[in-house]
Amino acid sequence: MTYARPKIELPGQKVNELGLALRDYEGALSTLCAGCGHDSITAALIQALWEMSIAPEQLIKMSGIGCSSKTPAYFVHGAHGFNSVHGRMPSVATGALAGNRNLIGIGVSGDGDSLSIGFGQFGHVIRRNVNMLYLIENNGVYGLTKGQFSASADAGSTSKTGTVNQMQNINTVATAISMGASFVARSFSGDREQLVPIIKAAIAHPGCAVVDVISPCVTFNDHEGSTKSYAYVREHKFRATETDLVPPRAEIKASYYAGDTHPVRLHDGSTILLKKVDPDYDPTRRNNALSYLERCRRRGEIVTGVLFIDQNVPDMHEQSRTVATPLKDLDFDKLIPGSQTMADLQKTMR
């Protein structure tokens, strides 16, 4: 069930550049379990979208099936939502953004949705570099069907019933980087301070931005043998980079560039500032990113932050050289060659 959230107008509340309050970016009340990591991610999404002053109608919220895929109902009620079929959100997003390239696409998926049933589409939306935020709420478990392991469950971790997972996990970020993703980040649902700027950077990125968010399942995967519990993640989380997004309108202070800060200027004029917490980390080189991830894995560390970015990969529309006007807005007079052309054309069919 979805429940409408009562709308309360508070006098003097802060508004963004569009004159909208944070509340205007909220959605229906969540029906997920109390304490679910996914709800924290929703809150981070609301915060990020509000801060970026994105017009609600400009946004499309896409998902597949699963707990994660319920998320689009819980933010920005003024945006169109699409709760598709299991594992196939990327194809619907691809078609929607092919038809209207001016939309801002946010796809919310889960580890089952993206790494098992939808593994193929996950790979191909990256390959096409469809301009969207692809957010994976990763809890290592199938919640709605009551606690089976997902493909992201670590080898050796146990389920609530005590079964030990023997198979190797699919590492979302390493997979995305090696498949050629142009933007890959990882964060933790319990760390909103890190997550909000990552989401903003991912939306500003001109291509497919994969954000893997470890999001503990309070009901089925928040126990001692799990490597995706709140306690485990808090203990093993390690920041490779810290992120900030400076919009084009804001003044950029020279001091931002000092020290280990790595500024990446985006095509829309905004700048992602990546502060390297680990001095030997370079998020612009694919090889480095992969070997760094492997080193951290061996140390048992869950690396977070923007792990890879290359904004020079052409997106789907650049690859196919689509016109700037959204295809759905093209006048049919411009699309249909008419009767004379039809007659001329058929002279070659004789």
Added chain:
Amino acid sequence: MPTTQSRINDFVLKIATVNGTGSASSNGLLMKALFRMGIPVTGKNLFPSNIQGLPTWYEIRASHAGYMSASGRVDVMVAMNVQTYQKDLKEVSPGGFLIYDSTWPRESTLNRADITVLGVPLAKLCNEAFSVARIRILMKNVAYVGALAALMDIDLGMIKQLLEETFAAKPKVVASNLRAIMLGYDYARENFSCPLPARAQAMGDNSGNIMITGNEATGLGCLYAGATVGAWYPITPSTGVMDSFTKYCEKFRIDPETGDKRFCIIQAEDELAAAGMVVGANWVGARGFTPTSGPGISLMSEFIGFAYYAEIPSVFIDVQRVGPSTGMPTRTQQCDVMMCAYASHGDTRHPLLFPANPRECFEMAVTAFDLAERLQTPVFILSDLDIGMNDWMIPELTWDDNYRHDRGKVLGSEELAKIERFVRYLDVDGDGITYRTLPGEDPKGAYFARGSGHNRYGGYTEDSGEYQDVMDRLLVKWETAKTMVPNALLSNAERPTNLGIVAFGSSDGAVTEARDRLAEQGIHMDYLRIRAFPFTREVVEFLRSHDTNFVVEQNRDAQMKSLLMLEANHIADRMVSILHYNGMPIPNECVVRGVTAHLKKEEAA
């Protein structure tokens, strides 16, 4: 030599070759030359699921009466493939002719007394005239064009003109081709008495007609329908649809100033993704479609059910091939009728359009998009390999510049401003079709598209009454669809009869010809060609008004007959199935045989 009756402009010429040896262009040349002599022609390609080295046949039927169906006879066989020689020899109709490459001797056992065998040393002639090995092989297949031109009185000037048009930029190619043609032509003139009784005779210029494949016409139809997003996964025999759409988009949809494209074609990772892309594109208001074949529809089924329930327009083009499973990818059937009618789990029903020829492929492509947007539902075009990949002669396609595409019930900001609250699935007009909004326009129009249970307001529901309310309204929409899909075409017999014959799609040619043949024997039948599902009123009326209804279809399980039983409430024992499902286009003989066999049985009973 056996005597043969004269078959002027009424013959079947069949050419047996090996695929990948350039025979396709030679065969095209022959057919186009006959076409330009004003003779009604069709060309059917029988080819293997292979790129090079396997047997392939091309069958040209010339019929002054304009019959298009497979006739079941072969008057002239060109047997260029040693591997299939024995089979090809057997297939020639009594009194017919077989032409073979006499460079190498044939076994004397391979002979028939009731046909005439003509040997032309094609390889020898070409080996003497050309030096490059690959050219020799290609030219051998050009040389038989020359031999046939002499033997069958096919206009040599026309052949030359066609060559010059085809290779306008390569005069050298024209010259070598012409040389090879003359080798065959001169040899035939010198050694045989030309022309044969089976021959061509100019009867006009076929002005007002064109030669085209169904797939080419479908792609052109999608262009004129205003489709901008094409998502697909390559599959035989549908690939030509996207090839055609791409070709015409590249020609007519490039922004003259920027060179940018007013279309987006996406080769998907599989058919599931192609279906998702089509649904996504239509959801935002762009016309999107996917061409596929049976195996693709199987994979797309989950999204088809989604689009049905979430009510998202979408166009699926199924160029049917032989099933089940991989079946025979390069052979034809009408075997996806049932699957498409009810594709996906749960209670679903989808409008289907049945083109019978390339002209209808073009027209129905435009209709399909209009219906999809009007009805907000998946619409299928059920073509098949015979229509899609074979060469058909049809009246020129026409386009009405005043045609206005039906974009259906869409509310923009202006309309939304006038209403208090937008609800997605409320039947305001009583026709079962609700109003939709497009993303990117107005926050007031925001709604959630979902395949899970929802109520008339678009909200998620698990409430029995609310769920059923939407399901029942979809039935109202189905009734509305019956008034919108293309009607069935009725052709009454010359005299009153209680025999009816029902067919659809590519069986049309066989039924038309069989009716004429049967009428000559005194068997008269009214003919109804079904062009869409759901069945329109005249289908029900036709079935009721005839004691016996023959239902002709190209599948084993009488799928259309089953559908008529289910959806037109027609009783099984008043319908007689005539089924053809060996993968070859249905010959008219099959219909004649089916009808007479049944009537004889009735008589005996």
